[in-house]
Amino acid sequence: MHILYSGFDGLDLALKTSAPLEFVNLLETGKAFAAETQFDVRTVYNGVTIGIGPTGRQGGYAYTFNTGPEGAIWAVKRPKASDPWGVRIPGSSGHRFRKYPATHSDFIRPLIPEHPATL
Numbered sequence: 001m002h003i004l005y006s007g008f009d010g011l012d013l014a015l016k017t018s019a020p021l022e023f024v025n026l027l028e029t030g031k032a033f034a035a036e037t038q039f040d041v042r043t044v045y046n047g048v049t050i051g052i053g054p055t056g057r058q059g060g061y062a063y064t065f066n067t068g069p070e071g072a073i074w075a076v077k078r079p080k081a082s083d084p085w086g087v088r089i090p091g092s093s094g095h096r097f098r099k100y101p102a103t104h105s106d107f108i109r110p111l112i113p114e115h116p117a118t119l
Helices: 021-037
Strands: 013-015 041-045 048-052 063-066 073-076 087-089
Touching: 021 041, 021 048, 021 063, 021 073
Parallel strands: none
Antiparallel strands: 013 087, 041 048, 048 063, 063 073, 073 087
């Protein structure tokens, strides 16, 4: 094995896709309620249970949601044609990057139907 670089502890996965407007509207409502209560708002969208957070993330990601205590944290931008990188999954070595979902899995399709399959 040849080590290209060492010493970093984070790696974000950005997806070149946009969340559907219906989902963004749900995130907007959930974020407002979460900010008011200071707790994640648990809800179900297209059969997937998520927890909507009270904040966004750096880089224009207005919303965050998680897929449970052992799941990934997702960051989502408001859809904008000039910025196709609308979804980000922050990662860290603290959880050994195990929380990244497979982007070709059945999990991402209910949330972002237009996301192209990757292998």
